[in-house]
Amino acid sequence: xxxxxxxxxxxxxxxxxxxxxxxxxxxxxxxxxxxxxxxxxxxxxxxxxxxxxxxxxxxxxxxxxxxxxxxxxxxxxxxxxxxxxxxxxxxxxxxxxxxxxxxxxxxxxxxxxxxxxxxxxxxxxxxxxxxxxxxxxxxxxxxxxxxxxxxxxxxxxxxxxxxxxxxxxxxxxxxxxxxxxxxxxxxxxxxxxxxxxxxxxxxxxxxxxxxxxxxxxxxxxxxxxxxxxxxxxxxxxxxxxxxxxxxxxxxxxxxxxxxxxxxxxxxxxxxxxxxxxxxxxxxxxxxxxxxxxxxxxxxxxxxxxxxxxxxxxxxxxxxxxxxxxxxxxxxxxxxxxxxxxxxxxxxxxxxxxxxxxxxxxxxxxxxxxxxxxxxxxxxxxxxxxxxxxxxxxxxxxxxxxxxxxxxxxxxxxxxxxxxxxxxxxxxxxxxxxxxx
Numbered sequence: 350x351x352x353x354x355x356x357x358x359x360x361x362x363x364x365x366x367x368x369x370x371x372x373x374x375x376x377x378x379x380x381x382x383x384x385x386x387x388x389x390x391x392x393x394x395x396x397x398x399x400x401x402x403x404x405x406x407x408x409x410x411x412x413x414x415x416x417x418x419x420x421x422x423x424x425x426x427x428x429x430x431x432x433x434x435x436x437x438x439x440x441x442x443x444x445x446x447x448x449x450x451x452x453x454x455x456x457x458x459x460x461x462x463x464x465x466x467x468x469x470x471x472x473x474x475x476x477x478x479x480x481x482x483x484x485x486x487x488x489x490x491x492x493x494x495x496x497x498x499x500x501x502x503x504x505x506x507x508x509x510x511x512x513x514x515x516x517x518x519x520x521x522x523x524x525x526x527x528x529x530x531x532x533x534x535x536x537x538x539x540x541x542x543x544x545x546x547x548x549x550x551x552x553x554x555x556x557x558x559x560x561x562x563x564x565x566x567x568x569x570x571x572x573x574x575x576x577x578x579x580x581x582x583x584x585x586x587x588x589x590x591x592x593x594x595x596x597x598x599x600x601x602x603x604x605x606x607x608x609x610x611x612x613x614x615x616x617x618x619x620x621x622x623x624x625x626x627x628x629x630x631x632x633x634x635x636x637x638x639x640x641x642x643x644x645x646x647x648x649x650x651x652x653x654x655x656x657x658x659x660x661x662x663x664x665x666x667x668x669x670x671x672x673x674x675x676x677x678x679x680x681x682x683x684x685x686x687x688x689x690x691x692x693x694x695x696x697x698x699x700x701x702x703x704x705x706x707x708x709x710x711x712x713x714x715x716x717x718x719x720x721x722x723x724x725x726x727x728x729x730x731x732x733x734x735x736x737x738x739x740x741x742x743x744x745x746x747x748x749x750x751x752x753x754x755x756x757x758x759x760x761x762x763x764x765x766x767x768x769x770x771x772x773x774x775x776x777x778x779x780x781x782x783x784x785x
Contacts, residue, residue: 360532367524375513395458395501401429402483402494403465409435409487418489425494432495439491441469441484458483458501474498534558538566545573547764547784549643549677598625643763646683648674648712652705655687664695671706676785678763686759687714689752690767690779694718698776711765712783718776728769732757 356362408421418435425431459472462483469486476482481501483494534557541554556566649670656668687703694701698720705714723731734754757767765783772778 358532359535360528363528363532364521364525367528368521371517371520375517378513379510391457391501392461395461398458398496398500399461399465401425401431402462402485405429405431405433405494406466406468406485406487406492409492413489430497430500434493435487435490436493437490441471441486441491531559531562534562534566538562538569541566542569543764547643547677547762643677643679645675645677646680648676648678648683648705651680651684652687652703652714655684655691656703658688659691659695659701662695664691664701665699666691666695666701666703669702669704674705674707674712676712676783678783679759682759683763686756687716687781689756690716690781693752694720694777694779697721700774702774707785710785712785714781714783716779716781717772717774719772719774720776722771722775722777723769731769732767 356365405421405425408424409418412418412421422433422435425433458481462470462472466485471484473482473484477495479498481496481498483496485492485494537554537557541551544551554566554570556563556570558566649672652668652670656666659666691701691703694716695718698718700719702717703714704717705712707713732753753767760767760781760783763783765781768780768782770778770780
């Protein structure tokens with residue numbers, strides 16, 4: 350349950366590891382300070398004030414004449430720093446006796462006053478700013494004593510709290526800045542890995558940060574170089590194989606043209622053409638268009654080219670794009686990917702619809718058709734190389750079984766994916782997603 354409230358990022362969790370002990374330390378320090386210093390100091394200050402007021406009350410009881418009372422009040426003002434007066438004939442009612450205290454120091458003073466002076470009294474800490482008014486019921490009237498709040502309240506509490514909060518904020522800021530610098534190389538490593546997975550070059554990436562992060566970055570660079578070297582070697586090998594295979598096919602064509610009559614060699618020429626078609630499909634699947642450099646391309650223009658080519662081949666297809674869509678991709682490979690999906694849809698359907706638009710941080714391309722579709726249990730198998738839903742290997746009924754495999758290989762090379770589902774038109778829907 351607690352996992353739902355924890356930060357998801359490494360930066361947030363690292364700061365939390367620093368902040369939690371800091372908060373606990375501050376709480377313990379505040380508790381120790383309150384118990385050992387503030388509470389005891391406040392208690393001693395309040396006792397001093399209570400003792401002075403009790404002395405004034407006793408002196409007034411001993412000098413119960415107008416002149417004696419005046420002398421006592423003058424003594425309280427001169428030596429005790431009290432503002433005192435006697436409201437003769439006044440009586441504290443039950444409502445008046447309700448003290449108005451809004452701070453802990455006033456509460457301590459009230460408790461001590463009730464213990465030391467066994468008379469009705471009232472304490473008001475809100476009547477005069479920065480002062481406390483103590484009213485005590487005497488026989489001749491109400492004694493009103495005004496004391497400065499500094500006499501019962503220690504300002505070191507505010508200083509201590511401000512010091513704790515200030516140092517905590519400074520430490521929090523330093524920890525955040527430090528941890529941000531430590532996390533930044535990890536984020537750059539993640540971006541470099543994501544770019545490499547999408548086929549985008551990131552030449553500015555270099556190892557930096559802590560030693561463990563540098564080690565991981567160096568390992569990633571070595572892995573990237575090895576994979577790129579293997580891709581280049583595979584591409585060069587396939588180029589050589591393509592050249593070596595096309596050469597004998599060309600010689601066979603020339604030999605057939607020169608030695609046989611046109612009518613008798615038509616079947617052989619069709620077989621050779623089909624062999625070339627299959628060879629191109631095999632090489633395209635194995636090559637994966639890995640030699641093409643990604644660039645910012647106009648997706649709308651690429652889709653228009655695919656649709657125009659399909660229409661020239663007799664396809665009935667609609668196109669709808671949401672304005673001009675610019676996205677980094679390999680234009681030639683991506684065009685092959687979409688063309689394979691359109692050709693696959695046109696092969697089995699009478700009408701095809703192609704739509705594209707931006708959805709948040711991804712580009713979504715949807716190919717709908719009104720054909721027989723693919724049963725759900727076979728949809729994942731349809732992406733397997735050389736897999737065909739019918740058992741025959743007749744290219745006229747379903748190609749060589751590499752169209753969807755090539756399409757998924759290309760789109761995943763761009764960091765996206767292809768999903769097959771039921772189309773609202775009754776056939777198959779192929780949805781491509783490409784991250785920006």
